[in-house]
Amino acid sequence: xxxxxxxxxxxxxxxxxxxxxxxxxxxxxxxxxxxxxxxxxxxxxxxxxxxxxxxxxxxxxxxxxxxxxxxxxxxxxxxxxxxxxxxxxxxxxxxxxxxxxxxxxxxxxxxxxxxxxxxxxxxxxxxxxxxxxxxxxxxxxxxxxxxxxxxxxxxxxxxxxxxxxxxxxxxxxxxxxxxxxxxxxxxxxxxxxxxxxxxxxxxxxxxxxxxxxxxxxxxxxxxxxxxxxxxxxxxxxxxxxxxxxxxxxxxxxxxxxxxxxxxxxxxxxxxxxxxxxxxxxxxxxxxxxxxxxxxxxxxxxxxxxxxxxxxxxxxxxxxxxxxxxxxxxxxxxxxxxxxxxxx
Numbered sequence: 001x002x003x004x005x006x007x008x009x010x011x012x013x014x015x016x017x018x019x020x021x022x023x024x025x026x027x028x029x030x031x032x033x034x035x036x037x038x039x040x041x042x043x044x045x046x047x048x049x050x051x052x053x054x055x056x057x058x059x060x061x062x063x064x065x066x067x068x069x070x071x072x073x074x075x076x077x078x079x080x081x082x083x084x085x086x087x088x089x090x091x092x093x094x095x096x097x098x099x100x101x102x103x104x105x106x107x108x109x110x111x112x113x114x115x116x117x118x119x120x121x122x123x124x125x126x127x128x129x130x131x132x133x134x135x136x137x138x139x140x141x142x143x144x145x146x147x148x149x150x151x152x153x154x155x156x157x158x159x160x161x162x163x164x165x166x167x168x169x170x171x172x173x174x175x176x177x178x179x180x181x182x183x184x185x186x187x188x189x190x191x192x193x194x195x196x197x198x199x200x201x202x203x204x205x206x207x208x209x210x211x212x213x214x215x216x217x218x219x220x221x222x223x224x225x226x227x228x229x230x231x232x233x234x235x236x237x238x239x240x241x242x243x244x245x246x247x248x249x250x251x252x253x254x255x256x257x258x259x260x261x262x263x264x265x266x267x268x269x270x271x272x273x274x275x276x277x278x279x280x281x282x283x284x285x286x287x288x289x290x291x292x293x294x295x296x297x298x299x300x301x302x303x304x305x306x307x308x309x310x311x312x313x314x315x316x317x318x319x320x321x322x323x324x325x326x327x328x329x330x331x332x333x334x335x336x337x338x339x340x341x342x343x
Contacts, residue, residue, distance in 0.1 A: 006193055007269040009047060012259035014272030014316070016043040021282060021312035024116070025302045032305035035222045038244075039251035041119075042181040044275070046252050048123060049185025050192055055131050063131050067124055071276075075120035077334050078280035079104045081327070082114040085287050109166040109174055114283035120276070122171035126182055129175055140187045147183035150176045155241065180245055181252075192256075214254040221251065271320050277327070281319045289315070 019040035027033045055063040086100060103112045107121030130147075137143050154162050154176040162173040185192075199207065220227060229247070232239045262268055271278075293300050302308050 005269070005273060008256075008259045008263050009050065009192075010269040010272035011262050012255060012272070013044070013047050013275045014268055015255050015259055016040055016047065017272075017275060017278045018309065018312045018316065019043070020116070020279070021315055022305075022308045024282065025308045025311070028302045028304075029308040030305045031222055031224070032308055034224070038221065039248045039255070042178060042245075042248040043252050043255060044119065045123070045126060045178045046181040046185040046249075048127070049130070049182035050189050052127065052130055052134070052182065052186040053189055055127075056134075060131065060135070064128060067127050071120055071124040071127070073335070073338065074276050074280060074331075075107075075117065075124075077331055078114075078117055078120070078284075080334075081280075081330075082117065082283055085284050086113060089287050089291065107170045108168070109171050111166075116279055116282040118166075118171055118174075119279055122174045122178070125170045125172045126175035126179055129172075130179060130182055130186070134186075143183050144180075144187060147180045151180045151245065152241070181248065184249065211257050214250065214257055217250055218254045221247065271316060274320060274324060277324050278316060278319055281323050281327075282315070285315050285319055285323065289318075 019036040022029055022032055023036040023040055025033075055066065058066065083097070083101065083104075087097060100113045104114075104117070107118060109115070109118035109122065112118060133143060133146055137146055154173060158173055158176075160167050160173070162168075162171075162177040166174045168174075217228065226247070228250075229243055232243060232246075289300060300311070302311060
């Protein structure tokens with residue numbers, strides 16, 4: 001059955017992947033670097049959680065199988081492509097390449113050569129963890145409470161904080177840390193996916209006030225003048241542990257506003273619908289661009305936030321227009337081989 005796609009959510013994910021690409025360009029992007037790292041990873045787990053309810057009518061075994069086909073199979077495909085690119089662009093010995101392969105097997109964030117692929121393993125672990133919790137805790141308020149509890153366990157109990165030093169296989173510790181965003185997306189599914197209705201004058205004023213607040217808040221955070229953090233710290237001491245979640249959710253809501261604003265503009269939603277392909281190709285497209293730059297005799301240098309955004313846009317276009325059509329043909333053959341092996 002074909003999924004019903006919601007245009008603004010696909011644009012929302014495109015904004016997220018642009019933020020990811022910009023963040024990975026380093027501190028040369030100026031204030032954009034610190035800004036996007038406050039919300040870009042939570043954004044994707046929030047977006048994934050919106051549709052977590054699609055597993056509700058499946059058994060746990062069926063849910064795991066579905067997530068394997070949706071996440072693990074693409075992960076293996078991009079691992080294969082990435083390993084080919086690594087071998088073609090480096091001059092290492094066989095043991096080094098085997099070491100890279102081992103990194104992909106464990107799938108731990110910050111410990112893989114093609115580092116952006118960590119999202120696949122973490123999303124898989126998180127979706128299974130959430131599905132188990134959803135079957136135990138039927139009420140959404142309980143799910144939120146348990147997810148918040150797991151967040152605090154991840155930062156206060158685990159020997160290494162997952163947001164700083166992730167170390168568990170398939171990013172289970174990172175899944176614990178980011179689970180709260182996935183759960184919030186799930187809890188607010190109905191509100192986020194309902195069709196927009198004609199608002200009364202009072203509701204329009206309220207909505208505009210909310211948008212103005214989010215815009216102002218995002219600008220203040222961008223210039224590192226977070227007055228909300230300062231105010232909360234004075235009113236409620238000890239909010240330092242929970243405020244990063246509040247801040248990320250507020251910035252995510254700002255991205256929701258932006259995504260809704262861009263609805264109807266070109267084919268942004270069609271590009272955003274290919275999130276996993278964009279994510280899986282980040283390492284590959286960078287290698288291709290750097291190789292082409294070397295051949296042409298120049299260097300790709302990012303010097304500002306604007307140049308980072310433009311370069312990220314070029315990366316997205318190249319993946320969508322050039323790499324994806326070619327890769328999807330290979331992926332079809334890849335699936336045929338896997339199906340034959342299962343039989």
